[in-house]
Amino acid sequence: MSSSYLSSNSSSPLTHLDLLAMKQRGEKIACLTAYDASFGALIDAAGIDVILVGDSLGMVIQGHTTTLPVKIDDMIYHTRCVTKTCKRALVIADLPFMTYATPELAAQNAAALIQNGGAKLVKLEGAKIEIVQFLVSQGIAVCGHLGLLPQFIHQLGGYKVQGKAAESAEKLLADALAIQNAGASMLILECVPAELARHITEQLTIPVIGIGAGGACDGQVLVVYDMLGISTGKRPRFSKNFLADTNSIESALKNYSNAVKNGSFPTAEHSF
Ligand code: KIV
Helix, strand or coil, X not given: CCHHHCCCCCCCCCCHHHHHHHHXXXXXXXXXXXXXXXXXXXXXHCCCCEEEECCCHHHHCCCCCCCCCCCHHHHHHHHXXXXXXXXXXXXXEECCCCCXXXXXXXXXXXXXXXXXXXXXXXXXXXXXXXXXXXXXXXXXXXXXXXXXXHHHHHHHCCCCCCCCCHHHHHHHHHHHHHHHHCCCCEEEEECCCHHHHHHHHHHCCCCEEEECCCCCCCEEEECHHHXXXXXXXXXXXXXXXXXXXXXXXXXXXXXXXXXXXXXXXXXXXXXX
16 A cells, blocks of 8 residues: 555545535535536635536536426536536535436435546435435445535525424424435535524534524635626625626625634624
8 A cells, every 4th residue: 555545645636525524614615506618617716625526517508497397417517527627626516406316316316426537425305314315325425415405496485594493493493404314425415594494403423514594604615707797697695796896706705704714704784
């Protein structure tokens, strides 16, 4: 076994264990989406810790009104583009709609994202405990996603804050604990009240990354086109245009990373 197999340093690619150590040290984790090699390189160079190749690409790249039309081949293609240039950030890829309906299907599609796309973790939406357990048993690192679930949009009836009622808040906490107990390495919480997100973050030992979930999560994620103000739709309340106060994409990305790490983003204005 070569010694490089066992060693790591500050420029080594990050793993989920590095993120766990950041949570334990109280150090915030900065995350952005990316879908291509150029943004992969810029975001990585800005010191962002995690790049999510999200199925939001269905909306911001492909122009659909939801993420539902995204196919596994789209995700593999965009993940491969990002991993070509990303050196340090941990790359997570989304399993798109209906690609993890059974454990076998999930394993086959997760394997494709890892083997052909170069992803380190795969993300799936909802409390799919049996699926998470099966993927983990096959050696696949998993990121959960709770709260507003864009793949469930027709069931949810719109892009709304989740977990406002006591009963749904309790279910969110129970689901988050079940996903952690199933072996997930991370959790994304989307559009939930800030106080509930704080409670869930405190109860979980794995890192919790928020989007529209207040400032107490272990880290933050935004869709890169939203935070550069270049998305075609209305910017969501939880996002902020970081390009508005500077004149380069590089500094907008660095300012975002600094703002997440020093706790100045998000504020109450970006939370529910
Ligand atoms: O697809 C995506 O970009 C996401 C984030 C919004 C969390 O899932």
